[in-house]
Amino acid sequence: DIQMTQSPSTLSASVGDRVTITCRASQSISSWLAWYQQKPGKTPSLLISKASTLESGVPSRFSGSGSGTEFSLTISSLQPDDFATYYCQQYNSYSTWTFGQGTKVEIK
């Protein structure tokens, strides 16, 4: 099975900071990677699919990159609404879907 490893587990940052979260797959998943945002007590929300395709309504300060086994989610200028937990997910094979363990972005 494909394992997904995110780093860091927790990230402390200030409003206006540029932040980057990385996600590594245990084997190549091409660009079949998604990023989700989950705010406390809320449902996960799809931010990015196919590694870099921003979902409708997602602010342009979010961007995704990578392919193969190395991926990243970048927030160009952190806003108060962005403090949340972010998960990567691989969907390379139509038989298993795997999430990373999550990265909590908290206020510094």
Place this chain on the structure above:
Amino acid sequence: EVQLVESGGGLVQPGESLRLSCAASGFTFSSYSMTWVRQAPGKGLEWISVITGGSKSTYYADSVKGRFTISRDNSRNTLFLQMNSLRAEDTALYYCAKLRPGNSPFDCWGQGTLVTVSS
């Protein structure tokens, strides 16, 4: 607008069974694969199971294979998760979600239903 509403959660004892439901609206339910994802208290997301639109194929995580069964009733726009032989480690908030055609992430999620397994 896509809406997914889960129900059926509750408190059960280890070894007991529970059936979750997810009522879907706002899209052609039968055309889309659907999934269950769970989140234990304070923990991350864990994919559980997927079922294709016509129920031809189902997929399960190893952690629930042989104990959980996913199914759907397209005439009632409803997704189900039958959970047998429940364990304490199955305690979680269970979400249903919708996939897109082909290789797909989970693009719309319900609010979840809480399952607690405890004696």
